[in-house]
Amino acid sequence: xxxxxxxxxxxxxxxxxxxxxxxxxxxxxxxxxxxxxxxxxxxxxxxxxxxxxxxxxxxxxxxxxxxxxxxxxxxxxxxxxxxxxxxxxxxxxxxxxxxxxxxxxxxxxxxxxxxxxxxxxxxxxxxxxxxxxxxxxxxxxxxxxxxxxxxxxxxxxxxxxxxxxxxxxxxxxxxxxxxxxxxxxxxxxxxxxxxxxxxxxxxxxxxxxxxxxxxxxxxxxxxxxxxxxxxxxxxxxxxxxxxxxxxxxxxxxxxxxxxxxxxxxxxxxxxxxxxxxxxxxxxxxxxxxxxxxxxxxxxxxxxxxxxxxxxxxxxxxxxxxxxxxxxxxxxxxxxxxxxxxxxxxxxxxxxxxxxxxxxxxxxxxxxxxxxxxxxxxxxxxxxxxxxxxxxxxxxxxxxxxx
Amino acid sequence: xxxxxxxxxxxxxxxxxxxxxxxxxxxxxxxxxxxxxxxxxxxxxxxxxxxxxxxxxxxxxxxxxxxxxxxxxxxxxxxxxxxxxxxxxxxxxxxxxxxxxxxxxxxxxxxxxxxxxxxxxxxxxxxxxxxxxxxxxxxxxxxxxxxxxxxxxxxxxxxxxxxxxxxxxxxxxxxxxxxxxxxxxxxxxxxxxxxxxxxxxxxxxxxxxxxxxxxxxxxxxxxxxxxxxxxxxxxxxxxxxxxxxxxxxxxxxxxxxxxxxxxxxxxxxxxxxxxxxxxxxxxxxxxxxxxxxxxxxxxxxxxxxxxxxxxxxxxxxxxxxxxxxxxxxxxxxxxxxxxxxxxxxxxxxxxxxxxxxxxxxxxxxxxxxxxxxxxxxxxxxxxxxxxxxxxxxxxxxxxxxxxxxxxxxxxxxxxxxxxxxxxxxxxxxxxxxxxxxxxxxxxxxxxxxxxxxxxxxxxxxxxxxxxx
Numbered sequence: 001x002x003x004x005x006x007x008x009x010x011x012x013x014x015x016x017x018x019x020x021x022x023x024x025x026x027x028x029x030x031x032x033x034x035x036x037x038x039x040x041x042x043x044x045x046x047x048x049x050x051x052x053x054x055x056x057x058x059x060x061x062x063x064x065x066x067x068x069x070x071x072x073x074x075x076x077x078x079x080x081x082x083x084x085x086x087x088x089x090x091x092x093x094x095x096x097x098x099x100x101x102x103x104x105x106x107x108x109x110x111x112x113x114x115x116x117x118x119x120x121x122x123x124x125x126x127x128x129x130x131x132x133x134x135x136x137x138x139x140x141x142x143x144x145x146x147x148x149x150x151x152x153x154x155x156x157x158x159x160x161x162x163x164x165x166x167x168x169x170x171x172x173x174x175x176x177x178x179x180x181x182x183x184x185x186x187x188x189x190x191x192x193x194x195x196x197x198x199x200x201x202x203x204x205x206x207x208x209x210x211x212x213x214x215x216x217x218x219x220x221x222x223x224x225x226x227x228x229x230x231x232x233x234x235x236x237x238x239x240x241x242x243x244x245x246x247x248x249x250x251x252x253x254x255x256x257x258x259x260x261x262x263x264x265x266x267x268x269x270x271x272x273x274x275x276x277x278x279x280x281x282x283x284x285x286x287x288x289x290x291x292x293x294x295x296x297x298x299x300x301x302x303x304x305x306x307x308x309x310x311x312x313x314x315x316x317x318x319x320x321x322x323x324x325x326x327x328x329x330x331x332x333x334x335x336x337x338x339x340x341x342x343x344x345x346x347x348x349x350x351x352x353x354x355x356x357x358x359x360x361x362x363x364x365x366x367x368x369x370x371x372x373x374x375x376x377x378x379x380x381x382x383x384x385x386x387x388x389x390x391x392x393x394x395x396x397x398x399x400x401x402x
Numbered sequence: 403x404x405x406x407x408x409x410x411x412x413x414x415x416x417x418x419x420x421x422x423x424x425x426x427x428x429x430x431x432x433x434x435x436x437x438x439x440x441x442x443x444x445x446x447x448x449x450x451x452x453x454x455x456x457x458x459x460x461x462x463x464x465x466x467x468x469x470x471x472x473x474x475x476x477x478x479x480x481x482x483x484x485x486x487x488x489x490x491x492x493x494x495x496x497x498x499x500x501x502x503x504x505x506x507x508x509x510x511x512x513x514x515x516x517x518x519x520x521x522x523x524x525x526x527x528x529x530x531x532x533x534x535x536x537x538x539x540x541x542x543x544x545x546x547x548x549x550x551x552x553x554x555x556x557x558x559x560x561x562x563x564x565x566x567x568x569x570x571x572x573x574x575x576x577x578x579x580x581x582x583x584x585x586x587x588x589x590x591x592x593x594x595x596x597x598x599x600x601x602x603x604x605x606x607x608x609x610x611x612x613x614x615x616x617x618x619x620x621x622x623x624x625x626x627x628x629x630x631x632x633x634x635x636x637x638x639x640x641x642x643x644x645x646x647x648x649x650x651x652x653x654x655x656x657x658x659x660x661x662x663x664x665x666x667x668x669x670x671x672x673x674x675x676x677x678x679x680x681x682x683x684x685x686x687x688x689x690x691x692x693x694x695x696x697x698x699x700x701x702x703x704x705x706x707x708x709x710x711x712x713x714x715x716x717x718x719x720x721x722x723x724x725x726x727x728x729x730x731x732x733x734x735x736x737x738x739x740x741x742x743x744x745x746x747x748x749x750x751x752x753x754x755x756x757x758x759x760x761x762x763x764x765x766x767x768x769x770x771x772x773x774x775x776x777x778x779x780x781x782x783x784x785x786x787x788x789x790x791x792x793x794x795x796x797x798x799x800x801x802x803x804x805x806x807x808x809x810x811x812x813x814x815x816x817x818x819x820x821x822x823x824x825x826x827x828x829x830x831x832x833x834x835x836x837x838x839x840x841x842x843x844x845x846x847x848x849x850x851x852x853x854x855x856x857x858x859x860x861x862x863x864x865x866x867x868x869x870x
Contacts, residue, residue, distance in 0.1 A: 004839035005588040011843060012591045015850060016419070019412040051447045063408050067858050077859035080852055084607075085809035087802065090859075156802035 022068040029066065039065040075247050082248070087154045090246040095152035098250035099197045100242040102146055104160055104371055114374045118165065120383040121366065121373075122172035124320075124351065125179075127385040128364040131355075134175035138218055139366040140210060141166060141373070142202065142324050143183040145195040145242075152190075162370050185213035196253040199240020200371075201294055204231075204258045204327045211331035229258040229330070234283050238293040255293050257281055262333040265310040271347075272302045280307075280329060297326035303347025304354075307339040316358065318342070320366045320382065328367065336363070345376065350384035403444040404563075405648045406601045408857055414441065418559075422656060431554045431577070434656065438557040442523070445563075449521035452491070453557065459487055460531040461552045464538045468545035481539040485532060492528045496520055500723035523563045525720060527556050529687055534570040536691055543571050551577045560652035564645045566663035566683035569690070573658065580657035590654025592842055597647025599849040600640040602856050604814050608637035611807050612773070618799065625796040627787040629804055629811075631766045634773045636814040639668065642681070661686075666820040671757035672749055673737045673764060684720070688713050710735055721772075730771040737764060 029039050043049075043058035050056070067073065081089045088094075093101040121139070128137045146153070147160050170176040186194060186202075186209060194206030202210070208226060215223035238253035268277040282299040286292065298305060301323050317336040319325060321343055332339055340358055342351075355361065368376075403410055418437050425433045443450040463484035470476040493501070499515045506513055534555070537543040546552040555577055561568055615622065615630035622630070646663035653660045667679035677685055693713045699706040711732070718731015741749065749757060767784070774783050796804075816822055831838035 002584060004836055004843065005584045008588045008591060008839065008843040008846065009584060011847060012595075012850075013416075013419070015847070016411065016416040019408075019854070020416040023408075023412045053445075053447055056444055056447075060407060060409050063412070064858065067408060070858055073855045073858040076851070076855035080855060084813075085806060087806040154802075156798050156805060158799055158802065 023063065023066070026066070026068040071247065078246050078248060087157065089248075092242055092246045092248075093146070093154055093157055094246075094248050094250075095149065095154070097152065097197075099145075099149060099152045099195075100246065100248065100250060101149065101153060102144070102200060102242055102245075103157075104144060104146065113377060114165070115168075117373060117376055117379050118168050118172065120379045121368075122169055123383040124385060125364075125366065126172075126174045127383075128318075129173075129175055129178065132362065132364060134178055135218075136363040137175075137178050138214065138364075139169075139179045140214060140368075141169075141179065141181050142210065142367065142369045143181075143186060144369065144371045145200055145202070147370075148183060148186045149190055149195060162374075165370055165374065180214060180217060182210050182213065185209060196238065196240050196294075197250055198243035198253050199238065199294060200242055200369075201240065201324060202327075203253075204256050204330075207324070207328040208258060208331065211328060224331075224334075229260055232257045232259060234281070234296060235287070235293045240292075240294065253293075255296060257296070258327075258330050260330045260333050262309055262311055263330070266333065267308040268298065269306045269308075270299070270302050271304040280333075294323070294326070298329065298341075301326070301343050301346060303343055303349070305341040307333070307341070309333045309337055309339070311335060311337050313337055315362045316340070316360045318354075318358070318361045318364045320344070320364070322368055322372045322376075324369045324372075325367045344378050344382055348378075348381055350381045352384050352386045355385060356387040403441050405645070405652075406598060406853070406857060408854075411854070411857075419655065431548075432550050434559075435550055435554040435557060438554065438559040438562060441559040442557060442562060446522050449519075449524075452495070452521055452524075453527060456488065456491060456527065456531055457553050457556050458549075460484060460535055460556075461546070461549055463535055464545050464552070465547065467535070467538050471541070477539060481535060484535045488528050488532050488535075492524060494518070495524055497719075497723045526565050526567055527562060529567050529684075530570070531556055532691065533567070533687065537569070537571050543574050546570075546574070546577070548578075558653070558658070560649040560656075560658070561660060564642070564649070565681075566646050566649060566660055567687050568660055568683070569687070572661055576658050582655070582657040586654050586657070588839075588842075590651045592651070592846055593654065594648050594651030595846045595849050595853075597644040597649075597651060598853050600644030600647060600817070602853040603849070604810075604817060605637050605640035605644055606856070606860070607807075607810055608633045608640065608814060611803070611810075612637055614803065616773075623797045623800045624787060626800040626803065627783055629800070629807075630783070631770060631787060632811060633807075635668075635762075635766045635769050636811070636818065638769060638772070639664075639818055640814065666818065668762060668765070668818045669758070669820060670761045670765075671754065672741055672761055673734060674741050676761055676765060677734065677738065684717065688717060692716060707739060710739055714738070726771050726774075730768060733768055733771060 028041060030041070040058065040062045042062055043055055045055060049058075064070075078089050082094070088103050091103045093103055095101045125137060125139055143162065144160060147162060150159050153159070166179065166181045170179055173179060186206060189206070189209050192205065193203055194209060195202050208229070212223045233254050233256045235255040236252060238255050240253060243250070263280065266278060266280065268280060270277075277299075280298055281296055283296050285299060286296045292300070307329065311334050313335055315336045316338040317332060317340070319329075319332075319339055319341045321341055322345065323343075325341065329339065329341070338358075338360075340354070340361070342354060403414060405411075414437075421433055421437065422430060439450060439454075442453060446453075463480055467477055467480045467484075470480060495518055498518050502513050502515055505511060534543070534546070534552075538545050546555070555568075555570060555573065556562075558568075611633040612630055615626060615633065618626070643664040650660045650662070661683060663681060663683050665679040665682065667676055670676040670679055693709055696709045696712065697705055698709060714731045714735025715728060716731070717734070718728040721727045721730070749760075752760070770783055770787075826838075826841075827833065831841050
């Protein structure tokens with residue numbers, strides 16, 4: 001029995017030493033593909049930083065980030081919580097059929113920012129309506145996955161409530177019909193694969209149903225049927241943002257491209273690339289391990305993407321967006337000669353400047369996911385719609401200082 | 403530094419254990435002193451000097467008192483000075499803003515708050531230092547001439563940050579002479595890992611439940627309010643007793659035997675009993691150094707009431723520089739007095755079950771004073787508990803939360819009772835058998851692994867009793 005005590009002693013010491021050695025010897029990683037973020041590196045020691053306590057915080061954060069086999073440990077923790085009956089882990093509900101549903105709490109929102117964004121957006125839409133007419137301006141609000149797929153939530157879970165945003169916006173619009181809440185149209189297809197299981201985005205099928213509702217409602221063009229598009233499943237190993245929060249063993253997602261006949265002859269230019277591309281899709285660049293597969297659409301986000309098609313309709317669309325629009329674009333390529341996509345999370349040019357640069361705009365479409373819309377802190381420039389030429393290198397202190 | 407962190411488990415503890423056992427016997431105390439200072443400095447890089455100053459002051463006054471033992475007047479003066487300095491430092495760093503706030507409300511003045519940062523552990527180490535000087539005055543302990551040994555007593559990292567408050571008299575012999583057997587060490591390991599488990603696996607989870615419920619505001623259903631109360635009742639127990647377990651366990655690894663600080667307090671059958679089982683070292687300290695010197699119960703009932711009022715006022719005040727803590731202390735003071743004078747005969751006749759419930763409910767209500775510092779919050783919460791808020795018995799949210807955490811709440815309940823321990827001790831794993839030792843080892847490894855996983859998964863878990 002004394003032997004066993006000695007063994008326990010040894011086991012404990014081995015665990016401690018093992019931990020110590022492993023932490024020391026295992027080389028530092030720079031980036032975690034699974035968590036989709038950079039990992040803290042070893043901080044420099046300085047007496048001053050130590051006195052402020054900042055060195056300590058940085059060091060502990062470094063230790064935690066570089067913990068050997070960190071991902072496996074997180075897995076264990078998730079399984080433990082799951083076993084203890086916890087219905088949501090790391091703010092994610094494990095929904096039915098492998099759907100991971102994010103738990104976005106009302107309290108996580110900065111209501112001041114939300115109000116500001118509502119003001120900005122409604123002001124922008126009203127300005128656009130004045131310039132282009134209400135029949136040519138629309139705004140699509142895309143519900144969060146958890147709200148759209150609320151039928152998949154665990155019992156008694158609280159439904160996220162976002163309706164007030166829609167109502168607040170409608171109140172401020174000169175033509176409230178421009179605003180479309182996509183919740184109902186999408187909920188009709190709740191049991192289909194309209195959102196990714198492991199990512200917060202909608203699938204291309206979900207985007208298609210949105211397009212269908214939009215076209216029907218706005219009467220712009222008869223919506224093309226599903227079979228008009230050639231579907232190609234390009235990835236079957238997509239693990240998205242929700243999965244990064246909690247690595248529950250759910251089946252991987254499939255990314256499907258909907259090819260439209262108008263894809264030939266398309267030109268895509270991004271403001272961060274010199275060369276134009278001749279396709280909407282970038283499978284080669286996004287097929288490596290650790291890449292975000294959703295970036296296959298247009299190669300990810302940037303401030304401005306200009307798409308020129310051979311549609312010959314004489315119409316040009318200004319599309320103000322977040323990442324949800326990236327897989328929606330194929331459904332627009334046959335209706336517009338040119339599509340100008342603007343994402344204010346990546347740039348600061350006032351809208352007015354863009355409007356003067358593209359004087360042939362005929363239609364305006366805004367597409368936002370409600371959660372991202374509420375969190376967005378950079379929408380300000382959207383409302384600055386006074387047309388002004390972008391003078392050569394005019395020094396704008398605000399742009400400089402952000 | 404916090405025990406429940408990767409830096410402690412993977413860097414500090416292995417290095418310190420290694421260093422301690424490599425160190426020659428004569429150097430062990432110095433080694434512990436140095437590493438403890440590093441431990442403290444890691445969390446309080448600037449205030450470590452304050453603690454060093456406090457050590458020097460108390461050391462010097464100890465020597466002075468011993469020197470002037472013959473001169474009663476001078477002896478008393480030395481004591482008064484040292485206690486004044488100790489309490490003075492504590493007051494400045496902990497109670498300044500509290501004093502200013504009270505002055506402002508009483509005299510209608512508008513003094514600005516100074517926002518002095520509270521050095522971690524100051525309430526604990528100050529009381530430990532005073533236990534030394536007061537006992538030197540009383541000639542209860544031998545004066546400590548070795549500054550290193552004295553410094554080590556004050557700074558020893560196991561109990562530095564959150565107790566137990568180890569009286570000098572209890573460990574003075576262990577400072578110079580101590581040894582560690584494998585039995586001691588392995589029990590220390592067990593104790594430490596169990597404490598770690600209490601903190602990481604139970605206290606933190608209960609804290610998360612309480613945070614969720616608290617965020618819902620005042621109009622919660624009654625069941626929700628009670629669940630919240632149960633959550634923080636368990637949180638504070640597992641947090642604090644877990645820390646004490648870790649302290650005792652770590653102490654054992656270095657050959658120290660620290661007194662127990664918790665004895666399954668939620669099993670108590672009366673409030674009086676509760677306070678003999680909760681934060682035992684604090685109760686002992688106040689009894690030794692405040693209640694008894696004031697006369698205790700030996701000067702008549704009226705004086706006893708006053709003494710009790712003072713002790714409970716101070717107990718509350720020790721916990722925090724806020725009116726709600728003082729109220730919490732007085733709440734218990736009143737209950738203890740009532741139990742002594744009025745309810746004793748009634749209580750003794752009640753069946754055990756009712757006595758348990760009576761105590762547990764009163765304790766939960768007491769904690770609400772602790773956790774809802776805002777008056778409005780507190781009354782709202784208490785109202786909800788007694789069906790006075792609009793929430794009704796239960797609603798969808800309540801069911802969701804309850805179902806999510808039922809398993810955990812049950813585990814917490816079992817963990818807070820000595821049932822499990824008695825079961826383990828009885829027939830399945832009799833003491834001193836190989837089977838028991840194996841079971842302990844397996845359990846230790848399982849707990850340790852689970853704790854590491856939870857720690858890696860979350861990065862932020864400060865101890866509740868940290869602001870002391």
